[in-house]
Amino acid sequence: MSSLNxxxxxxxxxxxxxxxxxxxxxxxxxxxxxxxxxxxxxxxCAFDGAKVALQPITDVAHLIHGPLACEGNSWDNRGxxxxxxxxxxxxxxxxxxxxxxxxxxxxxxxxxxxxxxxDGYAPAAIFVYSTCVTAMIGDDIDVVCKRATDExxxxxxxxNAPGFVGSKNLGNKLAGEALLKHVIGTVEPDxxxxxxxxxxxxxxxxxxxxxxxxxxxxxxxxxRACIPGDARYLxxxxxxxxxAAMTVCSTAFVALARKMQERWxxxxxxxxxxxxxxxxxxxxxxxxxxxxxxxxxxxxHRTEILVAEEExxxxxxxxxYRPRLEGKRxxxxxxxxxxxxxxxxxxxxGMEIVGxxxxxxxxxxxxxxxxxxxxxxxxxxxMSPRELFSLLLDxxxxxxxxxxxxxxxxxxxxxxxxDINQERHHAYAGYEGMVxxxxxxxxxxxxxxxxxxxxxxxxxxALVV
Amino acid sequence: MPQSxxxxxxxxxxxxxxxxxxxxxxxxxxxxxxxxDQVVSDQREFTQTWEYREKNLGRQALVVNPAKACQPLGAxxxxxxxxxxxxxxxxxxxxxxxxxxxxxxxxxxxxxxVSSSMTEDAAVFGGLKNMVDGLANTYKLYSxxxxxxxxxxxxEVIGDDLHxxxxxxxxxxxxxxxxxxxxxxxxxxxxxxxDGYDSMVKxxxxxxxxxxxxxxxxxxxNIIPGFDGFCVGNNRELKRLLDLMQVTxxxxxxxxxxxxxxxxxxxxxxxxxxxxxDVKAALNAEWTLSLQYYNTRKTLDYCRxxxxxxxxxxxxxxxxxxxxxxxxxxxxxxxxxxEAIRLERGRLIDAMADSQAWLYGKKYAIYGDPDFVxxxxxxxxxxxxxxxxxxxxxxxxAWEDEMKELLASSPFGKNAQVWPGxxxxxxxxxxxxxxxxxxxxxxxxxxxxxDTGTPLVRLMFPIFDRHHxxxxxxxxxxxxxxxxxxxxxxxxxNLDRExxxxxxxxxxxxxxx
Numbered sequence: 001m002s003s004l005n006x007x008x009x010x011x012x013x014x015x016x017x018x019x020x021x022x023x024x025x026x027x028x029x030x031x032x033x034x035x036x037x038x039x040x041x042x043x044x045c046a047f048d049g050a051k052v053a054l055q056p057i058t059d060v061a062h063l064i065h066g067p068l069a070c071e072g073n074s075w076d077n078r079g080x081x082x083x084x085x086x087x088x089x090x091x092x093x094x095x096x097x098x099x100x101x102x103x104x105x106x107x108x109x110x111x112x113x114x115x116x117x118x119d120g121y122a123p124a125a126i127f128v129y130s131t132c133v134t135a136m137i138g139d140d141i142d143v144v145c146k147r148a149t150d151e152x153x154x155x156x157x158x159x160n161a162p163g164f165v166g167s168k169n170l171g172n173k174l175a176g177e178a179l180l181k182h183v184i185g186t187v188e189p190d191x192x193x194x195x196x197x198x199x200x201x202x203x204x205x206x207x208x209x210x211x212x213x214x215x216x217x218x219x220x221x222x223x224r225a226c227i228p229g230d231a232r233y234l235x236x237x238x239x240x241x242x243x244a245a246m247t248v249c250s251t252a253f254v255a256l257a258r259k260m261q262e263r264w265x266x267x268x269x270x271x272x273x274x275x276x277x278x279x280x281x282x283x284x285x286x287x288x289x290x291x292x293x294x295x296x297x298x299x300x301h302r303t304e305i306l307v308a309e310e311e312x313x314x315x316x317x318x319x320x321y322r323p324r325l326e327g328k329r330x331x332x333x334x335x336x337x338x339x340x341x342x343x344x345x346x347x348x349x350g351m352e353i354v355g356x357x358x359x360x361x362x363x364x365x366x367x368x369x370x371x372x373x374x375x376x377x378x379x380x381x382x383m384s385p386r387e388l389f390s391l392l393l394d395x396x397x398x399x400x401x402x403x404x405x406x407x408x409x410x411x412x413x414x415x416x417x418x419d420i421n422q423e424r425h426h427a428y429a430g431y432e433g434m435v436x437x438x439x440x441x442x443x444x445x446x447x448x449x450x451x452x453x454x455x456x457x458x459x460x461x462a463l464v465v
Numbered sequence: 466m467p468q469s470x471x472x473x474x475x476x477x478x479x480x481x482x483x484x485x486x487x488x489x490x491x492x493x494x495x496x497x498x499x500x501x502d503q504v505v506s507d508q509r510e511f512t513q514t515w516e517y518r519e520k521n522l523g524r525q526a527l528v529v530n531p532a533k534a535c536q537p538l539g540a541x542x543x544x545x546x547x548x549x550x551x552x553x554x555x556x557x558x559x560x561x562x563x564x565x566x567x568x569x570x571x572x573x574x575x576x577x578x579v580s581s582s583m584t585e586d587a588a589v590f591g592g593l594k595n596m597v598d599g600l601a602n603t604y605k606l607y608s609x610x611x612x613x614x615x616x617x618x619x620x621e622v623i624g625d626d627l628h629x630x631x632x633x634x635x636x637x638x639x640x641x642x643x644x645x646x647x648x649x650x651x652x653x654x655x656x657x658x659x660d661g662y663d664s665m666v667k668x669x670x671x672x673x674x675x676x677x678x679x680x681x682x683x684x685x686x687n688i689i690p691g692f693d694g695f696c697v698g699n700n701r702e703l704k705r706l707l708d709l710m711q712v713t714x715x716x717x718x719x720x721x722x723x724x725x726x727x728x729x730x731x732x733x734x735x736x737x738x739x740x741x742x743d744v745k746a747a748l749n750a751e752w753t754l755s756l757q758y759y760n761t762r763k764t765l766d767y768c769r770x771x772x773x774x775x776x777x778x779x780x781x782x783x784x785x786x787x788x789x790x791x792x793x794x795x796x797x798x799x800x801x802x803x804e805a806i807r808l809e810r811g812r813l814i815d816a817m818a819d820s821q822a823w824l825y826g827k828k829y830a831i832y833g834d835p836d837f838v839x840x841x842x843x844x845x846x847x848x849x850x851x852x853x854x855x856x857x858x859x860x861x862x863a864w865e866d867e868m869k870e871l872l873a874s875s876p877f878g879k880n881a882q883v884w885p886g887x888x889x890x891x892x893x894x895x896x897x898x899x900x901x902x903x904x905x906x907x908x909x910x911x912x913x914x915x916d917t918g919t920p921l922v923r924l925m926f927p928i929f930d931r932h933h934x935x936x937x938x939x940x941x942x943x944x945x946x947x948x949x950x951x952x953x954x955x956x957x958x959n960l961d962r963e964x965x966x967x968x969x970x971x972x973x974x975x976x977x978x
Contacts, residue, residue: 038581038595039602045559059497067618068528069535069653073563076909077570081476083489084497089912090890095528098655101622112526120520124497132557132619133654136588164557164584164619206476210485217488232496384606385575389732405566408575412732426475439473453728 040384043359045163047131048074049171053252054127054159054178055088056080056203056228057236061123064093065110065141066131070163071095079424081207083230087123096133107139114148114156124233125155125183135162155233157182169251176256179227179236184260187237189224194295196224197286198242198266200257201249202273204229208429212273215310215430219302221286227253240264244289246271246282251362267293270364273429275345276314280307314431318349321438326350328445331392333357333402334420340369342401342420342428347372349438354395355380385409399445414454416444518894522887529890530909532832533859535653537615538564539661539692539760541578544613546696546718547669547744549735551577551609553599555592555625556617558582560653571694571927572724572935577734579603583619592620596630600646601639607734610741612640614648615665621652645741647672657859659760659834662692666718667764673741674748679772682751685713686798687773689764691757691780691836694907694926695935697725698947702938703756706791709805712798715739715747725936752797756780756790756940757836759864780836782939782948783844784813806942813942813949817848820953823978825849827956828901832856832892832910833925835864839871841905841924844948846877853881853901856892860885889913903955920959922951 044052047070055062055078064071075091082088094113100106110128117126126148130141141158148156161174197216202209209229216223225231225239240260245268247257257268267289271282287295287303329352332342343353353373358366359382370376383391385406392400392413400410403421410417418440420428428437479485493499500508511517537554541564544552554561561580568576579602581587581595596614603612614627627648635642649664666689688707693699700721707714722737747753753768755761755777768775774797781790788810795802817824827850831841835857842852855868865885872878882899884891889909896904896917904910904917907925914921928934938944957978964973 037602038583038599039553039579039604040582040606043558044562045557048559048562063527067535067652067654068531068533068657069537069560069618070563072531072534072653072657073538073560073567075530077566081480084493091528091530093528093531094526095531096654098652101654109526116524116527120524132617133622136619136622162557163559164588166584168559207480210480210488213488214484230492232492234498235496385577386607386732386734405562405569406575408569408573409732412575412726412728412730414728414730427479436473436475454730 043382044168044171046161046165046167046171046174047129047163049168049173049252050159050161050175050178051129051171052078052168052203053172053175054228056082057127057231057233058082058088059085059124059232061087061090061092061117061121061126063110063113063117063126063128064091064131065106065113065128065134065139066094066096067133068093068095070129070131078203079205080203080229081205081210083210085232087121090121092117101133101137104137106134106137107144110134110139110141110144111148114144115152118148118152118154123154125157127157127159127178129159130162132163135160135164155183155186155237172249172252173255176253176259180256180259180263183233183237185237185240185264187234189238189241192224192241193222194243194293195219195221195290195299196242197221197290198239198245198260198268199223199226199229200245200247200268201251201253202226202229203249206424206427208273208427208433211427211430211432212279215279215283215306216286218306219283219287219299221290221299227256240266242266243293243295244268244286246286248272250364254362272341274341274433275348276311276431276434277348278341278344279430279434280311283307310431314434317435318438321435321442322350324442324446325438327352328398328441329354329396330441331355331395331397331400332420333388333400333406340365340372343369344372345434345437346441349434351441353378354397355391357382389413399441401441414450416447416450418444512894513897515898518898521894522891524891528858528888530912531858531888532856532906532909533657533834534567535560535658536651536656536661536664537617537653538567539658539663540613540615540649540651540665541576541661542568542658542692542720543662543665543669543718544615545576545723546690546716546720546738547611547613548738548740549610550613550738551579551603551607551611551735553579553581553603553612553614554617555581555596555599555614555627555630556583556620560617567927568724570929572697573932574724574726575734576724577607579607581620588619588623591623592625593630593633596625597634597637597639599639600631600634604640604644609735611645611647611669613665613669614646615651615661616649617651618653621650621654645672657834659692659757659836659859662760663763666761667767669744670717670747670764670767673745674771677745677748680749682773683713683749684798685715685747685750685752686794687715687717687747687750687753687768689717689753689755689761690719691755691760692834692926693757693780694928695937695939697721697935698938699940699944702941702943706806706941707794709803710791710794710798710800712794712800715743715750717744717747717753752776754778754793757834759835759861778836779843780840780940782840782941782944783847784810784817784942784945785847786840786843787941787945809942813945816946816949820949821849823953823956826851827903828853830854830856830892830896830901830904830906830919832858832889832904832906835860837925839864839868842868842878842881843871844945846872846875848949848952849877851877851880853899854884854892854895855881856884856887856895858886858888893917903952905952920955922955924948924951 071093076089145156145158159178161171224242225235247270250270260266269285272278287299358379399416401418401420407417541552558580565576581599583592631646647668649668651661726733726736753773753775758777765775845852865883868883872881904919904921908929910921964970
């Protein structure tokens with residue numbers, strides 16, 4: 001337990017980002033590792049975080065070692081897109097029962113389960129996730145995985161992130177640790193190139209990353225590994241030969257980026273593919289890092305041309321939506337990278353932000369959103385459903401953008417709502433995504449159904465607002 | 466890139482554009498070390514054979530695609546059926562996010578649950594402090610009338626004593642001394658959500674009944690619905706029937722309003738539910754009826770212990786099962802079944818007769834919770850269908866025996882097979898080797914529908930990918946009509962799809978059916 005504790009501390013001891021790196025160690029820990037208050041409505045756990053961070057690696061079998069709970073309640077609930085394998089969406093669990101736990105059968109059962117997966121599915125690799133119960137009864141999944149790796153000549157990767165060790169965010173980081181320790185650098189790519197990059201913390205929700213990749217293709221930049229969105233094991237395993245990296249969801253993988261920089265000299269930056277200037281900025285910085293690492297300097301010029309072309313196109317297309325959206329008031333309830341990048345994107349098309357949550361955001365994310373909004377009281381931490389409900393009404397929001405769990409709060413307040421978290425069905429990344437986002441907001445706000453929802457029944461007196 | 470402002474494609478058509486198809490194909494080539502197409506298709510064929518089925522069913526250590534959830538989910542659902550009651554799950558916090566998502570995604574409603582957020586410290590030193598702080602915070606933040614405490618695996622493995630902890634928390638002033646904090650131990654490594662439901666309902670009853678003296682039994686009937694994703698439609702339908710019969714009854718655990726609040730500009734963290742006074746008064750009822758046996762075994766034992774008469778059903782849907790339910794109600798309440806209900810029954814039978822030719826001899830695979838599978842198999846046989854595969858991941862050997870008895874009672878059950886403890890990947894093999902016409906289950910069945918080509922009728926919790934099904938009843942004669950329609954629609958839609966090819970199959974693309 002103590003080594004896990006040390007590892008957790010280490011995972012949060014993040015010096016990579018300029019802003020949080022300048023704070024003292026205590027402040028850094030407080031930022032991410034703050035335990036949730038008992039008795040409040042809460043988000044996920046470390047296990048959840050580790051699983052969501054790795055599961056989009058699509059040709060891997062993800063085996064949950066524990067009682068049924070962790071998997072039975074949650075399997076296949078993320079909208080990351082795969083261009084091929086479906087194995088990642090299949091649910092594998094050891095479904096431990098009381099007898100297994102009392103009699104100490106669980107490690108043997110795990111080994112057997114690994115064998116059964118190998119025999120039945122021949123995956124590129126198996127990731128084994130510990131859970132609260134198996135961590136507490138002391139199952140050594142590292143040893144079981146090691147033995148299985150040797151015996152089956154198949155990568156079997158332990159992911160040590162039982163739920164009780166902390167937040168979802170910590171789980172993201174521990175997932176990065178598992179990749180670093182067992183996966184990245186284990187395969188040498190055939191033909192490393194000067195324009196190979198890694199994208200870290202991009203989940204390819206609804207295929208978002210596919211909207212960005214053609215831009216990189218046009219510039220001749222090859223994505224060696226996008227981790228985890230639509231990744232293959234082989235890509236991740238050879239990610240150490242990339243020349244540069246971008247972290248999209250820094251909250252999840254900035255530590256991984258930093259350690260890859262230390263170990264393999266892969267420079268990185270934190271960016272976003274949301275919004276027009278965000279996307280352009282990201283492309284420029286990727287090109288810049290690659291050129292500094294020896295790519296042909298003409299890349300910079302070509303990037304500028306592409307950016308100029310694409311921006312012109314997208315602005316023209318957005319004109320259709322601008323008059324319909326200008327001045328509309330948005331409340332954002334999301335976290336991490338989206339807390340600032342979506343804010344920025346929406347402001348670009350003239351919308352007004354009446355609040356944004358900064359839960360699960362890094363200090364740097366917070367700084368960014370503060371700079372963008374220039375008003376600190378628009379930032380809020382996660383809040384209870386009732387508070388969120390009041391905030392929507394008090395600030396006269398025209399729409400709320402959030403994830404599925406809070407959608408019904410907006411709808412009960414008779415307000416339009418748009419999903420921008422993992423269950424969304426539209427891709428908002430890149431220049432294309434911006435058009436899609438504007439369109440979806442427009443559709444949500446101007447749906448003719450709203451007047452009907454808001455008017456009282458004809459026999460009732462009019463509402464006094 | 467093919468999008469334009471006038472025509473912004475969403476992800477479904479967008480990535481079918483040629484540029485993207487090529488991009489995806491290249492990915493496969495470069496990073497998957499793909500097997501030759503022939504090998505892949507051979508392998509796919511192999512997974513459809515009896516040989517693979519033997520291997521698949523022989524799995525011992527691995528569960529693939531389970532059709533069950535864990536105990537605390539059941540407990541959380543149970544608590545939602547009581548007045549102003551918030552669920553407090555004692556353990557690590559991630560589990561709670563899953564329960565909230567699960568319920569929210571199915572009912573399309575907010576779901577509020579709190580956690581004591583235990584961490585490593587709590588694992589070592591016990592979760593008492595989390596309980597003390599947690600109850601205080603919950604009480605302060607959400608002003609509930611009752612806090613229903615259940616546990617996750619973690620608290621169970623370290624052996625936290627809920628009763629003692631709650632008493633301690635009360636002494637420390639987390640909540641007032643007389644505040645109601647019923648509790649249930651609900652480890653996920655035992656049973657499934659149906660057992661968690663049982664424990665929590667029993668916990669609530671015990672909380673109010675244990676020190677109270679039972680008065681002379683009143684001629685009232687307690688009804689416990691069990692874990693039911695269709696509670697919104699079902700509970701209301703049953704109340705309507707009971708009102709028509711003028712019976713005095715009390716629903717114990719009624720989540721129908723909580724998971725179906727109107728959009729009127731108010732935020733209801735709690736709505737409806739059995740009131741605390743009613744739960745107290747329910748002690749004096751003469752009878753307690755459970756609509757689902759496997760959901761309420763312990764609870765019913767407890768009801769008998771306090772002196773009530775008790776009996777249970779297996780999710781009463783279809784003709785015979787509804788008859789049975791109403792007759793039991795009629796008998797114990799001495800109320801007659803009114804003409805209006807007799808007419809309803811006649812209409813259902815009429816509908817079944819109208820459609821019998823389309824249903825007779827159809828083969829089905831049914832999976833889900835034990836009581837539901839029992840009820841569906843029974844209804845299917847009433848329509849002349851054959852429940853070829855009956856599967857419950859949380860089914861026990863007792864359930865297996867009961868199912869076999871049911872199946873033996875009808876010639877349509879002759880070839881049926883019962884699969885307790887098996888998962889949906891096992892069902893995949895079953896569907897390939899012994900195919901059926903229709904699959905009945907929850908949203909997770911859509912992969913089986915795709916892989917095996919068996920049309921899926923969604924009639925079981927959870928339904929994530931369709932809207933509003935839970936608002937319509939499955940129980941009672943009206944529910945029977947809805948069931949019948951759902952199955953027939955699937956059959957006809959499918960038939961249309963197969964026969965619509967002009968000049969090829971449209972000799973059967975009929976207007977009248």
